[in-house]
Amino acid sequence: MELVSENRSFDGKQLVFKHPSNTTGCEMTFAVYLPPEAEDGKVPVLWYLSGLTCTHENAMTKGGFQEHAARNGIAIIFPDTSPRGEGVADDDAYDLGQGAGFYVNATRDPWKPHFRMYDYITQELPSLVMDHLPLEDRHGITGHSMGGHGALTIALRNPERYDSVSAFAPITHPTQSDWGRKQLSAYLGDDEGNWSQHDSTLLLDELGWKNDILVDQGASDQFLDLLKPEALAAAMAKRRQPGQVRMQKGYDHSYYFVSTFAADHVEWHAERLL
Amino acid sequence: MELVSENRSFDGKQLVFKHPSNTTGCEMTFAVYLPPEAEDGKVPVLWYLSGLTCTHENAMTKGGFQEHAARNGIAIIFPDTSPRGEGVADDDAYDLGQGAGFYVNATRDPWKPHFRMYDYITQELPSLVMDHLPLEDRHGITGHSMGGHGALTIALRNPERYDSVSAFAPITHPTQSDWGRKQLSAYLGDDEGNWSQHDSTLLLDELGWKNDILVDQGASDQFLDLLKPEALAAAMAKRRQPGQVRMQKGYDHSYYFVSTFAADHVEWHAERLL
Numbered sequence: 001m002e003l004v005s006e007n008r009s010f011d012g013k014q015l016v017f018k019h020p021s022n023t024t025g026c027e028m029t030f031a032v033y034l035p036p037e038a039e040d041g042k043v044p045v046l047w048y049l050s051g052l053t054c055t056h057e058n059a060m061t062k063g064g065f066q067e068h069a070a071r072n073g074i075a076i077i078f079p080d081t082s083p084r085g086e087g088v089a090d091d092d093a094y095d096l097g098q099g100a101g102f103y104v105n106a107t108r109d110p111w112k113p114h115f116r117m118y119d120y121i122t123q124e125l126p127s128l129v130m131d132h133l134p135l136e137d138r139h140g141i142t143g144h145s146m147g148g149h150g151a152l153t154i155a156l157r158n159p160e161r162y163d164s165v166s167a168f169a170p171i172t173h174p175t176q177s178d179w180g181r182k183q184l185s186a187y188l189g190d191d192e193g194n195w196s197q198h199d200s201t202l203l204l205d206e207l208g209w210k211n212d213i214l215v216d217q218g219a220s221d222q223f224l225d226l227l228k229p230e231a232l233a234a235a236m237a238k239r240r241q242p243g244q245v246r247m248q249k250g251y252d253h254s255y256y257f258v259s260t261f262a263a264d265h266v267e268w269h270a271e272r273l274l
Numbered sequence: 275m276e277l278v279s280e281n282r283s284f285d286g287k288q289l290v291f292k293h294p295s296n297t298t299g300c301e302m303t304f305a306v307y308l309p310p311e312a313e314d315g316k317v318p319v320l321w322y323l324s325g326l327t328c329t330h331e332n333a334m335t336k337g338g339f340q341e342h343a344a345r346n347g348i349a350i351i352f353p354d355t356s357p358r359g360e361g362v363a364d365d366d367a368y369d370l371g372q373g374a375g376f377y378v379n380a381t382r383d384p385w386k387p388h389f390r391m392y393d394y395i396t397q398e399l400p401s402l403v404m405d406h407l408p409l410e411d412r413h414g415i416t417g418h419s420m421g422g423h424g425a426l427t428i429a430l431r432n433p434e435r436y437d438s439v440s441a442f443a444p445i446t447h448p449t450q451s452d453w454g455r456k457q458l459s460a461y462l463g464d465d466e467g468n469w470s471q472h473d474s475t476l477l478l479d480e481l482g483w484k485n486d487i488l489v490d491q492g493a494s495d496q497f498l499d500l501l502k503p504e505a506l507a508a509a510m511a512k513r514r515q516p517g518q519v520r521m522q523k524g525y526d527h528s529y530y531f532v533s534t535f536a537a538d539h540v541e542w543h544a545e546r547l548l
Contacts, residue, residue, distance in 0.1 A: 008494070009530035064338045064533070220282070256283035259338070 001132050004029065010070035011036040014060065023116045023124040024083035030125065031056045031078040032133060035070045042136040044273035045129075046076045046266065049121065049143030049150040052179075053099045056080045059144070062255040068263045072270035075135055079125055081146070083114035096183055102174075103150030104198050106187035115187060122154055122161070140164035140269035144258050145227070146171055146179070148215075152200035152232075159210050164272035166214035166265050168258050169221055172232035173201040179226040201231040204241060213243030214268050216261045218251030275406050278303065284344035285310040288334065297390045297398040298357035304399065305330045305352040306407060309344045316410040318547035319403075320350045320540065323395065323417030323424040326453075327373045330354045333418070336529040342537045346544035349409055353399055355420070357388035370457055376448075377424030378472050380461040389461060396428055396435070414438035414543035418532050419501070420445055420453070422489075426474035426506075433484050438546035440488035440539050442532050443495055446506035447475040453500040475505040478515060487517030488542050490535045492525030 004016040012035040021028040037043050046069070048059050056078045059065065069076045082088075082101035089110035091097035101117035129135055139162050143151035148170025155165035174180020175195045184195040196202045213236065217229040233245040251257040278290040286309040295302040311317050320343070322333050330352045333339065343350045356362075356375035363384035365371035375391035403409055413436050417425035422444025429439035448454020449469045458469040470476045487510065491503045507519040525531040 007526055007528050007530040008492075008524040008534075010534050014530055061529070062335050064341065066530070066533070067338065067537075218282075250282040252281055254281050255335070256281040256288050256340070259340070260282075260284050263341075 001128060009033065009066045012038065012066065012070050014066060016056065019128060021083075021120060021124060023120040024114050026083045026085045026088055026114055028083070028120070029056050029080055031060045032129065033060070033066050033069050033076045034133070035073050035075065037073040038075060038134045042134045044074045044136045044138040044140070044270075046074055046269045046273070047121070047139060047141040047151070048076055048078050049103065049141070049147030050078065050081050051143070051145030051147050052081070052095050054081050054147075055099070058255065059258070062259065063262055064259040065262050065266060068266035072266055072274075074266070074270050074273060075133070076266070077125070077129060079121060082117060088114045095179065096186055100146065100183065102146060102183045102187065102198070103154060104184070104187050107194075108187060108189050111187050118154070121150065122158060138163060138273050140273050142166045142168070142265055142269065143170070144168040145223075145253065149174060149200060153198050153203060156200060156203040156207055156209055157197065164211060164269045165209065166268060168261065168265070169217050169223075169227055169253055170200065170215060170232070171227055173199055173228040175199045175202065176231070177226050177228055179223075201235045204232065204235045205239060208239055208241055209243075211242070211272065213241065214265065215243070215245040216264070217245060217247055218253060218257045219247045219249050220251060221253045223253050275402060283307065283340045286312065286340065286344050288340060290330065293402060295357075295394060295398060297394040298388050300357045300359045300362055300388055302357070302394070303330050303354055305334045306403065307334075307340050307343050307350045308408070309347050309349065311347040312349060312408045316408045318348045318410045318412040318414070318544075320348055320543045320547070321395070321413060321415040321425070322350055322352050323377065323415070323421030324352065324355050325417070325419030325421050326355070327368050328355050328421070329373070332529065333532070336533065337536055338533040339536050339540060342540035346540055346548075348540070348544050348547060349407070350540075351399070351403060353395060356391060362388045369453065370460055374420065374457065376420060376457045376461065376472070377428060378458070378461050381468075382461060382463050385461050392428070395424065396432060412437060412547050414547050416440045416442070416539055416543065417444070418442040419497075419527065423448060423474060427472050427477060430474060430477040430481055430483055431471065438485060438543045439483065440542060442535065442539070443491050443497075443501055443527055444474065444489060444506070445501055447473060447502040449473045449476065450505070451500050451502055453497075475502075475509045478506065478509045479513060482513055482515055483517075485516070485546065487515065488539065489517070489519040490538070491519060491521055492527060492531045493521045493523050494525060495527045495531075497527050
């Protein structure tokens with residue numbers, strides 16, 4: 001794990017690291033914000049998974065999360081959204097390949113050798129950061145758009161690891177969306193039976209979630225037809241799942257939406273992790 | 275004035291406009307954040323001038339100002355840092371030409387035709403925004419680095435227009451710094467007598483300022499030798515100028531520094547403008 005940059009921010013530290021990854025077979029970059037409390041002891045962790053076309057950097061620079069993490073005394077980790085590099089498969093489309101890992105383990109060529117973001121996020125990166133940073137083994141997870149899909153599906157499948165889950169404008173039902181069918185087909189093949197483990201609406205309907213869930217969605221989001229918040233809301237209502245899907249009047253899909261509600265989410269996770 | 279983008283942010287609006295400028299002879303872009311109060315009436319304005327290499331966009335996306343402007347009920351305007359475009363002179367160096375207007379009216383070729391950022395910021399853009407946006411004729415001004423230099427020099431020379439001034443890591447003494455001598459020489463010529471109107475240390479010594487001044491400076495800023503906070507601090511102390519230059523332990527020159535202290539500055543201006 002090699003330090004790429006360090007900046008003081010809200011009396012804590014905004015750090016960027018890179019490391020060779022066994023899981024993805026390439027060098028991976030991630031960012032972590034450590035609050036002032038981390039100088040004196042271990043702090044809980046909130047994982048923030050980013051959306052299509054993003055790297056570790058977008059939420060780190062535009063989300064305004066540091067202020068809220070400092071105030072609440074929790075760390076936030078910002079992983080990259082896919083493997084990257086010359087030897088890694090890619091596609092000309094913005095929504096497939098590098099920058100669009102969809103948080104799955106690909107089983108099909110050409111993606112299979114490197115596109116293993118599910119294992120990277122749930123296994124390798126947690127193990128690495130717990131070994132090297134002052135972090136408690138206590139985790140919440142959130143994300144935006146494709147990252148909201150990642151957060152929800154990963155939490156629902158791993159309730160023993162995560163104690164809180166929320167999402168900003170998540171892709172909720174990828175098996176029925178053009179943000180999903182194309183990618184799941186490419187990464188996992190055409191047998192749709194293999195897709196359901198990566199669809200939070202289907203997972204929630206099947207498994208439920210042990211605590212409450214917080215989802216914020218801009219009511220003027222330009223991608224509502226692809227995100228399908230109504231699918232997740234219906235599954236939550238049907239299952240009597242504690243939680244809320246908040247439709248926020250006037251907000252779009254941008255980081256102006258994410259930063260507006262970042263304080264609510266960080267505080268909400270902190271209440272459940274501390 | 276043509277609307278380029280509009281995003282809801284903290285219940286207000288983050289807007290970007292472009293317009294043909296008579297002053298700079300090219301199309302100019304600027305951003306403005308309007309707080310929720312602007313729906314019902316006019317609000318005071320804080321001008322934020324950006325630093326070398328920046329456009330209207332850096333502080334808008336990375337400064338986290340919207341939250342604080344919304345809470346305090348003031349607008350923030352983010353102008354560009356220079357004229358731009360194909361017909362506009364430029365230089366290969368990052369610190370001269372496009373992205374480096376230094377908030378002066380150039381009197382030397384090739385800069386003279388377009389590089390008139392002093393008049394653009396003090397005359398044309400205020401007139402334009404007052405005509406088209408719900409803004410009170412009540413102004414504060416701040417900025418970062420080269421923009422801190424712009425804020426201080428512009429306020430000190432125009433006390434009838436601005437009621438509050440602050441700065442983040444300003445270039446305080448450009449007549450004695452490599453961030454200044456090169457540019458003032460290029461834009462204004464080698465007669466150093468013409469430079470003193472663009473040096474906040476000299477201006478403060480000569481004119482003082484009607485109210486108090488707030489300056490934040492990272493103590494671990496990588497550009498301290500160019501910024502020379504000690505020059506401004508000495509001039510303030512010598513003149514018994516109300517105000518403070520706060521050396522902030524551990525902070526560098528980045529937007530992680532700016533965003534950390536953005537709340538303090540916005541609130542400080544709001545107290546003096548409302």
